Amino acid sequence: MKKKAFKTEIRPSDEQKIKIHQVIGVSRFLYNRYIAYNQEHYERYLEGKETFGFVSGMDFDKYVNNELSKQEGFEWIKGVSSKARKQAIMNGEGAFKQLFKGKAKFPKFKKKRKQDVKAYFPKNNKGDWTIERHRIKIPTIGWVRLKEFGYIPEGEKASSGTISQKAGRYYVSVLIEVDENKKKKRKPKEGIGIDLGLKTFAVFSNGQTYKNINKTKEVRRLEKKLKREQRSLSRKQEVYKHLKTKGGEPATNEYKRKNVQKNVLRVQKLYQRLANIRKEYVRSVVDRCVKTKPTYITIEDLNVRGMMKNRHLSKAIAGQNFYAFSSWLKAKCVENDIELRRVDRFYPSSKLCSSCGAKKKDLKLKDRVYTCECGNTMDRDKNAALNLLKAKEYAILT
Incomplete structure (x- = not known):
């Protein structure tokens, strides 16, 4: 048996939303309180006055239960489950580790x-x-309706779960025990080499090409709308700050504050919409790749952090979700018993000829067609994908 996470949107009632916000608010408060509590401790550790760099989560949890929650003005902390409070603190401990x-x-x-x-x-x-x-029955909240019916396996065991909020929507995530013996046997087939890029998102060695979703009409329209909403929000915030500084009338301030909150929600929804489009596209590419049932898949070890330092390309690189692609591909390969290979980041997949193996040292980024002296002429990304397929030195991830 293996545990697998399932995350889907839920539709809680107004009363249930209040309880969810209460747990989220207490969790955020305790996490921040734990970080602030350890700031001075960490400074003393750097000065050599402390043996350990931070106070453990267990000790801070005892402080919250025995001292902080009993202080005047902090009684509301006890309104949330002790296990939920402890989990928020342990998340902070994980960050310090x-x-x-x-x-x-x-x-x-x-x-x-x-x-x-x-x-x-x-x-x-x-x-x-x-x-x-x-529907799903959540502790202290009760039955909550699911937006997507049948996605979470019915009748399975779940020991715990989390609820998150994003742009006015609510999501539940649970760990379910899945039987690994249900895997279907497949006939051995050839492998696939995948070259990731900016002009096109992915090029497979078998000839499949997947476009850059960020260049589509819908994404560009949403980005333009997001830009307008951000500009509007920035102006509203400046006016609101000016009113607070000048001591404007309470009614005027309240009106401006509500308009700022409405604009913030519009910006959050647009961010979430764009993120959902990009993530769903990456998932679809991974699914199509795995459904071909290859024996192995070879990808390159991209230095995404280094690539992000280029201020001219950082936005385009972030929008491609390369890390999410490799993470989901790895999970799907484990699930379908496919060997995932990763070549070194210095492997010259673009400069090698996929036909004769000669290396073209003067290849530039603007050269989109690879031409070799042996007569091999093909698309640069397709040539790189074929070289990844034939790579002899690699690390096995699954």
Whole structure:
């Protein structure tokens, strides 16, 4: 048995939304409080006055239960499940562990506008997290209707789950035990080499080409609309700040504040809409690749962080979701028993001739057609995909 995460949109009632916001608010507060609590501790650690760089999540949880929640003005913390509070603190501890492993910088505070906090709901009773075709039973909240019927396997076991909010929508994520023995046997077939790029999103060695979704009419229309809404929001915020500074009338301030909130929601919805379009396109490309049932798939190790330093191309690179593509491809390869290979980032897939193996050192980025002295002439990306397919040195990811 293997655990697999399922995330889908839910439609909670107004009363359920209040409870969800309460858990999210307390979780955000405790996470930020834990980060602030450890700031001075970390500074003393750098000065050599402390043995450890941060206070453990368990110790801070005891402080919250025994001291902070009993102080005047903080009684509302107890209105949320102790397990949900502890999970928020342990998430902060995980961020500090990443810091001391050298994998991340000092943890940042969670902001309400970014909506990046998840509400944790543990299983308290036997009937919690019961899954049906059209609804799911969430602890302390009750039955909540699912927007997508049948996506989460009905009748399976789920020990816990989280609820998140994004641009006025609510999502539930649960871990389900999936039987790996249900995999279908497949006939061995040839592998696939995949070359990722900016002009076209992906070119497969078998000839399939997938366009750049960011160049489509719909995405450009949404980006133009987002730009107008951001400009409008910026102007409203400046006017609101000016009113607060000058001590404007309360009624006027309240009116301006509500208009700012409405504009913020419009911006969030546009961001979410664009993110959904891009992610769904990447998923569709991965699904089409896996459905061909290859023996292996070869990709290149792209230095996305280094590529993002180019300020002329950073926006275009971020919109391609290369990291999401490799992550979903890896998960699908594990699920379908496909070997995923990754060649070194310095492998000259674009400069090698896929026919004779000669290396063209003077190949420039503007050269979209690869021409070799042996007579081989083909699209640059198709040639790179064929070279990835034939690569002899690689690391196996799955």
